[in-house]
Amino acid sequence: MKIKTFLINLDSSEERLAAASKQLNSAQWKFDRYSAYDGRGKKLEDFSHYDDKTAQKILGRSMLNSELGCYLSHYGCVESFLETDADYLVVLEDDLKITPEFGTILEGIIDCLQSLDHSDWYLLNIAAKNKKITKEIARVKGHAVVHAYYFPIRGLGLVWNRKGAQEFLNLGKNANVPVDIFFQNWLSRNGKGLSVWPALVKPAGLDSDILGTVAKDGVRRKEKEQRDFSFFWKKQKRILINKIFALLFLIKSF
Numbered sequence: 001m002k003i004k005t006f007l008i009n010l011d012s013s014e015e016r017l018a019a020a021s022k023q024l025n026s027a028q029w030k031f032d033r034y035s036a037y038d039g040r041g042k043k044l045e046d047f048s049h050y051d052d053k054t055a056q057k058i059l060g061r062s063m064l065n066s067e068l069g070c071y072l073s074h075y076g077c078v079e080s081f082l083e084t085d086a087d088y089l090v091v092l093e094d095d096l097k098i099t100p101e102f103g104t105i106l107e108g109i110i111d112c113l114q115s116l117d118h119s120d121w122y123l124l125n126i127a128a129k130n131k132k133i134t135k136e137i138a139r140v141k142g143h144a145v146v147h148a149y150y151f152p153i154r155g156l157g158l159v160w161n162r163k164g165a166q167e168f169l170n171l172g173k174n175a176n177v178p179v180d181i182f183f184q185n186w187l188s189r190n191g192k193g194l195s196v197w198p199a200l201v202k203p204a205g206l207d208s209d210i211l212g213t214v215a216k217d218g219v220r221r222k223e224k225e226q227r228d229f230s231f232f233w234k235k236q237k238r239i240l241i242n243k244i245f246a247l248l249f250l251i252k253s254f
Helices: 014-026 052-059 065-082 102-115 162-170 179-188 221-225 229-253
Strands: 003-009 032-035 088-093 123-125 134-140 143-148 157-161 193-197
Touching: 003 014, 003 065, 032 065, 052 229, 065 088, 065 157, 065 162, 065 179, 102 134, 102 143, 123 179, 134 193, 134 229, 157 162, 179 193, 179 229
Parallel strands: 003 032, 003 088, 123 193
Antiparallel strands: 088 157, 123 157, 134 143, 143 193
């Protein structure tokens, strides 16, 4: 079993890299730094794979250039993984908080999934903020491995198998929603998502350098998003549809 790990990190975020590296080294977990795509300061029309009309239809707003950069960073990690002979890909963002037992527990979880021959999944979320509409399939060192029919929104720590990674790439590079929302939409509607509870990866509590709550120009992210009634309505509609699909998959599993 070969596991490839990428730590997404902007070239300018040296302190974040140092903090994340210290934790991963303490956990004896090997990783490679992945240079994040920096979308900040770029115009939306500079992104050839972005369709604003589709984003408005789904989100009720335009995407931020920083969100597009984050999406492309995750996509690039998967592309690079599929060029290797590794069996699994772990993608971590640099605003992470883990314990020294991280590596032992994660290896145990992946080994467990292999031994169960539970191959009908694409993506495992190891940084879930909560546990909703799930079904437990295994327990490893005090952590429940669950079929996450309503896939968790947080993308801080993810594990891909090759099948899921290839399916993600097959969908194409078009980015019309933030990557965490994309994963929730996609996996809640195909039933191929797993998660771990309690989470193995938690946020360190820092503003994201890629998606920062306050941009360099001092404007807060929520203000840049220009949230209005359409945004809130489409968000609630999206959540409701995802939960309906999730409940149907859960019922079908019994």
